[in-house]
Each structure stands twice: as C-alpha cells, then as structure tokens.
Amino acid sequence: MKIAKRKFFMGLVALIVPLFLVNTVNAQDVSNKLNMMEIVISNLIARVEALEKRVNALEKNLAPGVGKAAKKEVAGKEPARPILTDGFEDIGNGFFVRGVRFNPFGDNVLFMGEIANRSEKNYRFAKFKLEIYDDRDLLVKKEEFTIPDSPKDSIKPFETMIIGVDAGLIHRYVLRADD
16 A cells, blocks of 8 residues: 555656746746846837927927928038047948847847937938858848837937847847938
C-alpha cells in the first residue's frame, strides 16, 4: 500500500509541477506584453502632449479670424536652415538620422534614435523602411514604420518596436525614407 501511495503522490507531483512552470512562462509573456503596451501608451501620450503644445502656440500667435502676413523672401537668397550637427546620416528624401540604438525588449527590439527632416515638406506621417541583417549579411527582417508630425527643418527623437527579432542577431541595418 505504501508503494501505491508513493506512486500516486509522485504522479500527482509530476502533473502539478509542469502546470506551475506553464503559468510562469505565461506570466512572463503577459508581463512582456504589458511592458510593450506601456511603451506604446507612453508614446501616444507624448504625441498628444506635443500636439497640444503646437495648438496652444498657434492659438497664441493668431488672433481669432486674423491671418498672419507671409514673410517676404529676398530674391536669390535661400531661406535660413538650422545647421545639423555631425553624426547625422542621409537616409533619403531629405531625412537624416543619428544616434540609432537597438535595445532588447523580451523577444523584441526597441529601435530608437533621432530623425531630422531637412526636406521642403511638412509631414503629418513620414514613412520609413528598415532592413535588419545578421553577421552573415542575411536579411533578418524588413519593417515599415511611420513617424508622426515631422515638420521641415526639425529634429526629433523616435522609437518603434520591432517584433520577433532578437537584438543579438542585428549586425547591420539599412534605413531609408519611403516616398
């Protein structure tokens, strides 16, 4: 009888332990998803706050019903542009990038840096294409993303989540502005 009880308890332990391990793995997945959602929500809040600041600045500069007179440009003279500091890399269509980082985030990567719009256009949503290559120069992933509110002659930080890529696989990247 003792052997039967012992086998029963060993069988019960063999069933219960994997259940606890599965719950631990699921808890980790849920935790990673919650962390990603916190980043996304934080980004959205920052974007809304930036838009509120822009609206408030516009409201202060314009009286109701009165438009601002356009500045006259001197013929033959280019409009003044802010000088970009060293470290910016041309990615096409008048966009430049610097300080690119890939931070591991669970099974994903947070892609971050600064982007400068030196084009002649204000972009409500600027589109970009990212290609990630491993150390054998094989394409790991292609990703498209957008950066909202990129006025001309501006420099702003950006970040986007690259899903399903391990940071250790990234050897080089190619980033291009999309038309």
